Every structure is written in structure tokens, then in C-alpha cells.
Amino acid sequence: MSQAPPPLGTPAARREGRDKVTGTARYAAEHTPPGCLYGWPVPATIARGRVSAVHTDEALALPGVHAVLSHDNAPRLKQPDDPILAVLQDDRVPHRGWYIALVVADTLDHARAGAEALRIAYETTEHDVVLSENHPGLYTPETVNGEYPAVRERGDADRAFAMAPVQVDATYAIGALHNHPMEPHASTAQWTQDGHLHVHDSNQGSTTVRESLAAAFGLRPQQVTVVSEHVGGGFGCKGTTRPQAVLAAMAARHTGRPVKIALPRRQLAAVVGHRPPTVQRLRLGAELDGTLTSVSHEVITQTSTVKEFVEQAAVPARIMYGSAHSRTTHRVTALDVPSPSWMRAPGEAPGMYALESAMDELAAALGIDPVELRLRNDPADEPDSGRPFSSRGLAACLEEGAARFGWYDRDPRPAVREEGPLLVGTGVASATYPVYIAGSSASAHAATDGSYRIQVNATDIGTGARTVLAQIAASVLNTPVENIRIDIGSSELPDAPLAGGSSGTASWGWSVHKASTALLRQLRECTGPLPAEGLTIFADTEQETSEKSPYARHAFGAQFAEVAVDSRTGEVRVRRMLGVFAAGHILNPRTARSQFIGGMTMGIGMALTEGSTMDPVFGDFTESDLASYHVPVCADVPEIEVHWIDEDDPHLNPMGSKGIGEIGIVGAAAAVGNAVRHATGVRLRSLPLTPDTLLPYLL
Amino acid sequence: MDPSRGRDDGAQQPGATGDRSTLTLHINGTEQTLTLDHRTTVLDALREDLGLTGAKKGCDHGQCGACTVIVDGRRANSCLLLAVAHDGARITTVEGLADGDRLHPVQEAFLDRDALQCGYCTPGQICSAVGMLGEAADGFPSHVTTRTAPVSAPAPLDAPEIRERMSGNLCRCGAYPRIVEAIEDVAP
Numbered sequence: 029m030s031q032a033p034p035p036l037g038t039p040a041a042r043r044e045g046r047d048k049v050t051g052t053a054r055y056a057a058e059h060t061p062p063g064c065l066y067g068w069p070v071p072a073t074i075a076r077g078r079v080s081a082v083h084t085d086e087a088l089a090l091p092g093v094h095a096v097l098s099h100d101n102a103p104r105l106k107q108p109d110d111p112i113l114a115v116l117q118d119d120r121v122p123h124r125g126w127y128i129a130l131v132v133a134d135t136l137d138h139a140r141a142g143a144e145a146l147r148i149a150y151e152t153t154e155h156d157v158v159l160s161e162n163h164p165g166l167y168t169p170e171t172v173n174g175e176y177p178a179v180r181e182r183g184d185a186d187r188a189f190a191m192a193p194v195q196v197d198a199t200y201a202i203g204a205l206h207n208h209p210m211e212p213h214a215s216t217a218q219w220t221q222d223g224h225l226h227v228h229d230s231n232q233g234s235t236t237v238r239e240s241l242a243a244a245f246g247l248r249p250q251q252v253t254v255v256s257e258h259v260g261g262g263f264g265c266k267g268t269t270r271p272q273a274v275l276a277a278m279a280a281r282h283t284g285r286p287v288k289i290a291l292p293r294r295q296l297a298a299v300v301g302h303r304p305p306t307v308q309r310l311r312l313g314a315e316l317d318g319t320l321t322s323v324s325h326e327v328i329t330q331t332s333t334v335k336e337f338v339e340q341a342a343v344p345a346r347i348m349y350g351s352a353h354s355r356t357t358h359r360v361t362a363l364d365v366p367s368p369s370w371m372r373a374p375g376e377a378p379g380m381y382a383l384e385s386a387m388d389e390l391a392a393a394l395g396i397d398p399v400e401l402r403l404r405n406d407p408a409d410e411p412d413s414g415r416p417f418s419s420r421g422l423a424a425c426l427e428e429g430a431a432r433f434g435w436y437d438r439d440p441r442p443a444v445r446e447e448g449p450l451l452v453g454t455g456v457a458s459a460t461y462p463v464y465i466a467g468s469s470a471s472a473h474a475a476t477d478g479s480y481r482i483q484v485n486a487t488d489i490g491t492g493a494r495t496v497l498a499q500i501a502a503s504v505l506n507t508p509v510e511n512i513r514i515d516i517g518s519s520e521l522p523d524a525p526l527a528g529g530s531s532g533t534a535s536w537g538w539s540v541h542k543a544s545t546a547l548l549r550q551l552r553e554c555t556g557p558l559p560a561e562g563l564t565i566f567a568d569t570e571q572e573t574s575e576k577s578p579y580a581r582h583a584f585g586a587q588f589a590e591v592a593v594d595s596r597t598g599e600v601r602v603r604r605m606l607g608v609f610a611a612g613h614i615l616n617p618r619t620a621r622s623q624f625i626g627g628m629t630m631g632i633g634m635a636l637t638e639g640s641t642m643d644p645v646f647g648d649f650t651e652s653d654l655a656s657y658h659v660p661v662c663a664d665v666p667e668i669e670v671h672w673i674d675e676d677d678p679h680l681n682p683m684g685s686k687g688i689g690e691i692g693i694v695g696a697a698a699a700v701g702n703a704v705r706h707a708t709g710v711r712l713r714s715l716p717l718t719p720d721t722l723l724p725y726l727l
Numbered sequence: 728m729d730p731s732r733g734r735d736d737g738a739q740q741p742g743a744t745g746d747r748s749t750l751t752l753h754i755n756g757t758e759q760t761l762t763l764d765h766r767t768t769v770l771d772a773l774r775e776d777l778g779l780t781g782a783k784k785g786c787d788h789g790q791c792g793a794c795t796v797i798v799d800g801r802r803a804n805s806c807l808l809l810a811v812a813h814d815g816a817r818i819t820t821v822e823g824l825a826d827g828d829r830l831h832p833v834q835e836a837f838l839d840r841d842a843l844q845c846g847y848c849t850p851g852q853i854c855s856a857v858g859m860l861g862e863a864a865d866g867f868p869s870h871v872t873t874r875t876a877p878v879s880a881p882a883p884l885d886a887p888e889i890r891e892r893m894s895g896n897l898c899r900c901g902a903y904p905r906i907v908e909a910i911e912d913v914a915p
């Protein structure tokens with residue numbers, strides 16, 4: 029008999045791959061129950077005020093229009109767990125794009141026509157939508173996203189900075205960024221006779237969405253089923269329930285028919301969350317040998333009047349480099365803007381852009397190689413907490429990356445490598461992302477035919493969750509991975525946390541590991557044949573995951589980029605990128621590589637193409653569709669090389685893995701920006717580096 | 728009567744009227760006769776009327792390529808095509824590429840290279856790649872084709888050519904490098 033390959037750490041192919049390449053994988057809007065109606069949400073067209081009247085006569089007179097819901101007649105919600113879900117409950121308009129009505133019709137065309145025929149009267153109030161460094165509303169929140177304290181101080185950062193022989197004091201700005209997963213948020217909702225709510229929804233965790241819908245509609249969680257079998261990307265903006273699920277359920281209740289809602293792309297920017305703009309001041313003080321003595325990272329950002337979300341951009345500075353003195357702060361102001369939320373590596377992505385750009389500026393000021401400067405400041409323990417690292421692979425990533433990239437061949441002087449009209453340069457930046465983990469449950473079943481079935485309400489938003497979880501089970505049960513059947517993507521399965529914070533595989537995987545381990549033990553103890561119904565074990569990891577680790581646990585990485593800047597047009601092209609990551613044990617190199625590449629690609633977008641501006645007059649994101657908000661296209665993305673350092677870290681989880689979904693974007697924009705500076709000698713401190721921003725400096 | 732409720736379904740004509748027409752589409756080799764609202768796009772007809780949800784809706788505005796299908800031999804964004812204007816058209820969707828259980832070589836290459844993550848852009852990428860290979864074989868130049876390339880001879884497809892020609896299909900998961908590898912595998 030042939031030996032089964034070791035299932036963990038092998039490049040198993042994506043289980044749903046065939047369904048995806050043949051078009052049979054169904055997403056949330058691709059379920060059309062008989063009698064299904066279509067909902068078209070109507071966004072507010074003022075930035076602040078009240079809806080004084082919703083005139084529905086003309087819309088209702090159109091063929092096929094079944095209903096218009098607004099605050100006048102929409103079902104009252106009980107207690108939505110997130111204020112962004114309190115749609116159509118009152119006449120308040122907190123920002124432009126907030127949903128104020130929903131038209132329900134028998135076809136998409138009729139629903140859209142109905143929405144256009146709706147006449148809304150408003151009472152408009154003056155709005156305030158522009159973030160500035162001296163905005164009077166700025167305050168220090170108690171905590172920032174991730175429940176980190178808003179302020180941390182160590183020593184006397186001001187004094188140490190003032191005394192430092194070499195100083196960098198620079199302010200970086202990043203505008204709003206939009207997640208724009210390729211699948212717009214969608215829900216198909218249906219109530220059954222017995223008052224049960226069934227929803228196909230596009231989200232990153234349907235256990236969470238079930239609980240949230242239950243709270244909103246005053247139901248027990250058992251009265252709600254949320255299915256999210258295939259999800260077309262999320263990157264944070266499908267992390268928790270979004271308004272489409274609530275609207276679809278409301279409309280289905282109101283009409284007594286199933287209702288499908290797929291949000292129009294142009295509406296997304298206002299209703300599903302975005303990365304808020306940040307203004308970040310970095311002050312680095314160093315000795316002449318490059319030793320950092322003072323690190324200050326002060327962040328200003330915005331939230332909405334609907335809820336407080338504070339991008340934790342100064343948090344990575346608490347763990348990256350050693351310095352005796354440090355201050356990391358966040359201040360936020362609530363504006364009449366859409367509510368921000370998670371976007372791939374919230375905190376780390378913008379924060380590390382600023383910190384790693386400042387480190388590059390410091391390296392230039394010191395005349396020290398940027399890789400070397402980072403190595404010299406690599407701390408033994410986590411600077412903020414003093415806790416030891418469970419593992420810290422930054423130095424190894426930098427060293428291996430520098431060797432593979434050919435880093436040391438570079439002439440450190442800026443603007444000296446010309447190829448005709450092109451200016452060529454290279455840049456480096458570090459990456460980091462914390463290890464998060466949450467309690468999960470799972471069941472493992474052994475059938476009499478020798479096969480196994482794993483059930484866990486994990487969500488595959490493109491990560492390959494099914495595949496890696498099957499590998500985890502197979503490794504424990506010592507069976508070929510083909511022998512494992514896995515069910516995910518429905519709230520009827522054992523409860524599990526959402527796919528977010530790069531924690532999915534660790535959280536779900538631990539419970540799968542635990543259930544499989546217990547099943548194996550039982551199978552070994554079981555002497556006779558299995559009962560006809562097989563053997564099922566249920567496990568949850570609430571206890572083991574709630575124990576606080578004595579270690580500081582983070583993934584690290586190093587990003588290298590080579591760019592060519594056209595001195596005639598200001599256009600920046602990334603020629604090649606290389607990333608090396610230290611993220612524990614890599615459980616599936618095939619799908620992991622794809623995720624790292626995906627993160628780095630989004631980082632190229634952040635650096636060069638993605639930018640969203642708030643129109644001060646209209647209070648609207650100007651770039652709200654894919655024609656104006658430029659996510660990178662194929663031609664923007666060169667060869668991307670990804671490597672990793674396989675870490676053996678016993679302080680994580682039974683699989684020894686750290687999350688990999690987000691670290692790929694972290695540092696990528698800084699590496700590109702640093703390469704642009706090396707190529708041109710021009711340091712721009714705001715993103716994206718579009719031709720119009722660069723060209724004035726090149727002429 | 729609930730004033731928020733509109734007309735009954737009964738008020739609508741099932742057949743052709745002033746704003747609906749009956750037309751025939753040949754989809755994946757099957758003739759389909761439909762009576763559709765004049766505003767209905769080919770994409771909505773496929774997804775909502777025929778249950779062929781392989782073609783995806785990413786933007787509905789010709790900005791993302793998720794809805795790419797092959798119309799009369801050429802790739803097209805089906806969200807930009809009004810069905811009523813395509814009476815008689817031959818349309819191939821991602822569901823029509825495989826030969827029974829045997830995948831199309833482009834589908835096979837996407838699987839081999841892990842050229843997908845969430846999979847939402849994938850049907851559009853695959854149809855676009857199939858259409859693009861046909862365009863290149865027919866000698867269509869692209870923005871990066873050298874000016875000295877012979878006219879109407881098959882255009883050679885190296886990575887920059889593939890990247891350029893595939894840039895109408897967005898992938899937010901960032902599968903591009905893998906997509907290029909997959910297409911290189913099947914390009915002549």
C-alpha cells in the first residue's frame with residue numbers, strides 16, 4: 029500500500045477550485061427561490077439632515093413595484109448590535125449614501141426604475157466632512173480598533189528626541205481606501221411559516237451574522253439560518269453584518285416573499301466601511317550609530333457620527349523597534365462621513381507605511397543602509413510590554429530577502445540609476461501582523477466506511493479554508509486528505525468566529541484539531557466495529573483560546589521593491605517585488621503563496637493607484653466606482669516573488685501557524701514609496717504616488 | 728390595501744409589449760427563447776432569467792470584467808449588452824467551456840496554477856483569456872505589441888502581452904501573477 033503523504037504543510041489544491049472555474053460555485057445573490065423579489069436600496073443624497081418626506085406614489089405606480097420601504101413603514105428593529113444596521117428606523121441622515129429607502133419589485137429592472145422614481149424631500153443641515161490636523165472635534169478615544177489603548181508612553185519621548193543627534197520629524201497622509209471585493213455585498217432572505225429567517229449572505233462569518241440578525245429582529249439565534257457557502261472576497265468589509273442583510277430580511281417580512289438584494293457597486297463606499305484617512309506624525313531620534321532613542325507615532329483619523337471606529341495605526345510602532353523612549357497616540361474626530369471599518373490589516377497597513385517610510389528617511393539621514401538600520405534596532409523583547417516574543421523572524425526575513433533580491437548591489441545614492449528616461453530605484457520595508465485567535469467549535473465524525481466528516485462554520489472568502497482545515501484533520505487522523513469531507517459556510521454547523529484578523533485558520537483549525545484528536549482517541553479505544561451511525565465528537569476551544577499568552581506573538585516580514593519612474597510622465601511602474609515572511613508553520617504553501625501575493629498586490633494599489641477623496645461640498649467619496657477608484661490591474665502587477673521562513677513556534681496553537689491573510693499588504697506601500705525616493709530623490713509623504721503628484725518634482 | 732404595495736403581478740403582460748420583446752439567444756449551444764424587458768442586459772438575462780450564474784456581476788458598468796462572456800466569438804462585458812440588441816447571438820459562458828467532464832485547457836491551467844482565490848472574478852478571467860487567445864491568434868495587436876510586429880500574423884504572447892491584454896479583468900484577491908502563469912501555460 030502506498031504511503032499517504034504528510035497532509036499538513038503540503039500544497040493541497042483548493043477543494044472548491046473546480047466549482048469556481050466551471051462557474052458552478054454559487055455566491056449569495058445566486059440563489060433565487062420561487063417568487064423571489066428584488067430590492068434596490070436608495071441612498072441619501074444629502075450629507076446631513078433629515079428626510080422630511082418620501083413620496084412613493086410614482087414609484088408604486090410603476091409596473092412590477094411591490095413595495096417601498098422607508099422609515100415611515102419599515103419593520104421596527106429590536107436591538108441591532110451595530111448602529112450601521114439601524115436602517116430605515118428614523119428620519120436622520122448621518123451621511124451621504126446612508127440608506128433611506130428600499131424599493132422592492134418583481135425584477136431588477138423594475139426595482140431600479142422604482143428607485144429612480146422615488147421622490148425624497150430633505151431638511152438639510154450644514155455638514156462637516158473634512159479631516160484636518162487642527163479639527164476642533166479631535167479627541168483621544170479610550171481604545172482603538174483591536175481594543176488597544178489609544179495612548180502608550182514609555183520614558184520621555186520629547187526629551188530624548190530633542191537630545192538625539194539625528195532626527196526625523198515627518199508627517200504622512202493617506203486618504204480613505206475602499207475594500208471593493210469583487211463580489212458586492214448581497215443577501216437573499218426568506219421567512220418561513222414558523223417565523224424562521226433563512227438568509228444567503230455574503231459575509232466573513234455567518235455565525236456572527238446569525239447572532240446579529242437575531243438581535244436586530246428580536247429572534248433567538250436558532251430561529252435564523254445564514255448560509256455563506258462561497259464569498260467573493262471581503263478584506264474586512266464583510267467582517268460583520270452589513271445593511272443589505274437587514275434590508276433583505278425586512279423586505280421579505282414586509283412582502284411575505286423572498287427578497288434578493290445585491291448592492292450596486294457605486295453604493296458600497298458609503299455603506300460597507302472603508303479604511304479611514306490618517307495623518308501620521310513620526311518623530312524618530314537616533315544615535316549616530318543608528319540606535320533609536322526615541323520613537324513617537326501620533327495618529328489623527330476620523331470616524332462617523334454613527335459609530336466610533338479608530339484605525340490603530342500607531343500600534344505597530346509599539347512592537348517594531350527597540351527604543352528607550354516612545355509615545356504612540358491616536359486622536360479621532362467624528363465627521364458627517366460614512367462609517368469606517370476594517371480593511372486588510374487595519375492599523376498595520378497605514379501605520380507601517382508611515383513608520384517604514386520614516387525609517388527610510390532616518391537611514392538616509394544617517395548614511396546607514398536601510399536593512400542594516402532595521403537590524404540594528406531589532407529588539408529582544410516586545411518594546412511596549414517587555415514580554416518575550418514567541419518567535420521573531422524579522423531579522424531573518426530582512427537578511428534572506430536582501431540576499432534573494434540582490435539588495436546589496438544597489439548604489440545607495442538616490443537618483444543615479446537612469447535607463448533612458450526612466451529612473452530606477454529599490455526600496456525595502458518591514459512588515460508585521462499580530463497573532464489573533466478566537467474560540468471556535470467543530471465536530472469530527474468517523475463513518476463506518478472509514479471516511480471522516482468535519483463540520484465547522486468557517487468561511488472561505490478566498491483563503492482556501494476548506495482545504496487547509498481538511499489538511500489539519502487529515503494530519504491528526506493520519507489519513508489521506510481525500511478521506512476527509514468538510515462542511516463549512518452555514519450557521520447550522522458548529523459555531524465559529526469570523527474570517528478576520530488573519531485568525532481563521534488558527535481559530536477554526538484548533539477546534540478541528542481538538543475534535544479530530546478526541547475522535548482518534550475514541551476510535552483507538554473502540555474495540556468492536558463502529559456503530560452504524562458512526563462516531564461523532566464535538567469540541568470547542570473557548571477555554572484554551574481565552575488564556576492570555578505570556579508571549580508577544582506576531583508575524584514578521586520584509587518587503588523589497590524595484591520601481592522605474594518615467595521622468596517624462598511621472599508614472600511609476602513596479603518592476604518586481606519580493607516578500608519574505610515569518611508566519612509560523614505554513615500549512616499549505618500553495619494557497620499561502622496566493623494570499624501573500626494578493627496582499628502585496630493590494631499594497632501596490634495602496635502605493636500607486638488607490639485613492640479616495642472626500643468632496644467637501646457634497647460630502648461624498650468622489651471615487652466611488654471601479655472606473656475612478658483604481659484597484660491594480662494585471663498590467664500593474666509584475667512578477668511577485670514570495671518566500672517564507674518556516675518557524676517552529678510552540679506558543680501559538682497545535683498547528684504552529686500564524687495568520688497570513690493580511691501581512692502581505694503591510695509594508696508593501698512603504699517599500700514602493702522608498703524605492704520611488706531612491707529612484708528619483710523625491711520623498712512624497714502622501715499616497716497614492718500618482719503621476720500628477722510626482723511629475724512636478726521631475727521636471 | 729396597504730398603500731406601500733404596488734400593482735399586482737397580474738397587471739403585467741407575460742408576452743411581448745411596448746417595453747418587452749421576444750428574442751432568441753444561443754447559449755452554450757442551446758437555443759433559448761425569452762421575452763425580456765428592453766432594459767435587461769445579457770448578464771441579467773443569464774443570471775436571473777436563465778439561472779446561469781457563472782458570469783458574475785462586479786460593477787454592472789463595464790468596469791471590472793467579472794461578467795465577461797464570449798459573444799459571437801469575441802469576449803465582451805455582458806453587463807454592457809442589452810439582450811434585446813443581441814437577438815440571434817451565440818454566447819458562450821464559463822458553463823459552456825468544458826467538454827462534459829473534460830475541462831477547457833484554460834480552466835485546467837487556472838486550477839493547476841492556483842490562479843484564483845475567492846473565485847468571483849474567475850469565470851470572467853477564464854472567458855476573457857479564451858477570447859484573448861483568439862484575438863492574439865487572429866493577429867490583433869495590443870498596447871504593448873511592438874510597432875514592427877507583422878500585421879495579421881498571430882501575435883506572440885509573452886507575460887507583458889498577457890498582462891496588458893488581461894487588464895480589463897479586475898481581481899481584488901490579487902491572483903494576477905498566477906493568472907499570467909496559467910495563460911502562459913496554454914498560450915501557443
Ligand code: FES
Binds near residue numbers: 794806
Ligand atoms: S459587471 Fe460587467 S464589467 Fe463589471
Ligand code: FES
Binds near residue numbers: 848849898899901
Ligand atoms: S479571485 Fe477573488 S477577485 Fe479574483
